[in-house]
Amino acid sequence: xxxxxxxxxxxxxxxxxxxxxxxxxxxxxxxxxxxxxxxxxxxxxxxxxxxxxxxxxxxxxxxxxxxxxxxxxxxxxxxxxxxxxxxxxxxxxxxxxxxxxxxxxxxxxxxxxxxxxxxxxxxxxxxxxxxxxxxxxxxxxxxxxxxxxxxxxxxxxxxxxxxxxxxxxxxxxxxxxxxxxxxxxxxxxxxxxxxxxxxxxxxxxxxxxxxxxxxxxxxxxxx
Numbered sequence: 001x002x003x004x005x006x007x008x009x010x011x012x013x014x015x016x017x018x019x020x021x022x023x024x025x026x027x028x029x030x031x032x033x034x035x036x037x038x039x040x041x042x043x044x045x046x047x048x049x050x051x052x053x054x055x056x057x058x059x060x061x062x063x064x065x066x067x068x069x070x071x072x073x074x075x076x077x078x079x080x081x082x083x084x085x086x087x088x089x090x091x092x093x094x095x096x097x098x099x100x101x102x103x104x105x106x107x108x109x110x111x112x113x114x115x116x117x118x119x120x121x122x123x124x125x126x127x128x129x130x131x132x133x134x135x136x137x138x139x140x141x142x143x144x145x146x147x148x149x150x151x152x153x154x155x156x157x158x159x160x161x162x163x164x165x166x167x168x169x170x171x172x173x174x175x176x177x178x179x180x181x182x183x184x185x186x187x188x189x190x191x192x193x194x195x196x197x198x199x200x201x202x203x204x205x206x207x208x209x210x211x212x213x214x215x216x217x218x219x220x221x222x223x
Contacts, residue, residue, distance in 0.1 A: 054222075062079030081117075
């Protein structure tokens with residue numbers, strides 16, 4: 001019996017590094033991303049067209065992006081991305097949006113960004129490595145409103161449709177020149193180990209972390 005207890009104790013110690021240690025800032029980012037989606041869904045006539053939301057393979061949210069982040073210091077914004085699994089959504093992945101030529105043109109001090117990845121091939125390319133928006137992955141400002149029939153050809157064919165929200169106003173934004181990549185350190189905090197980004201978003205072996213339930217609930221609600 002004593003030997004069993006010792007073995008179990010050693011196993012617990014060995015598995016300790018696998019336990020996620022999400023920081024307060026990371027937890028807040030998850031909650032803020034969920035809030036952005038929930039608030040957008042409350043005003044569908046001014047948000048993402050339902051048809052485009054239904055077609056999107058993945059959704060990325062960058063909440064409370066400060067203009068200063070693109071002017072001083074780090075030059076990146078942090079958000080989360082989740083992809084569709086049939087009628088549900090995958091566990092999320094922390095992502096970084098790095099500065100492009102558009103960064104200094106943002107007039108507001110704080111904005112929320114919502115990106116729709118419109119097909120699985122776009123998601124595959126996005127997860128392969130860091131990608132440049134507009135050059136390696138087509139991106140366009142997304143049309144706003146419940147009806148998407150007024151969208152231009154560029155809107156319809158782009159692999160990523162991007163939106164911004166500031167002071168309650170929701171509009172498409174062109175993110176050409178920005179760079180998207182996974183946030184390795186934050187994802188290790190969330191999952192406790194270095195996870196495979198593709199397996200998290202497109203596979204079926206990574207369970208939803210309990211701390212990410214608010215985001216899952218907001219995604220399930222849709223727009």
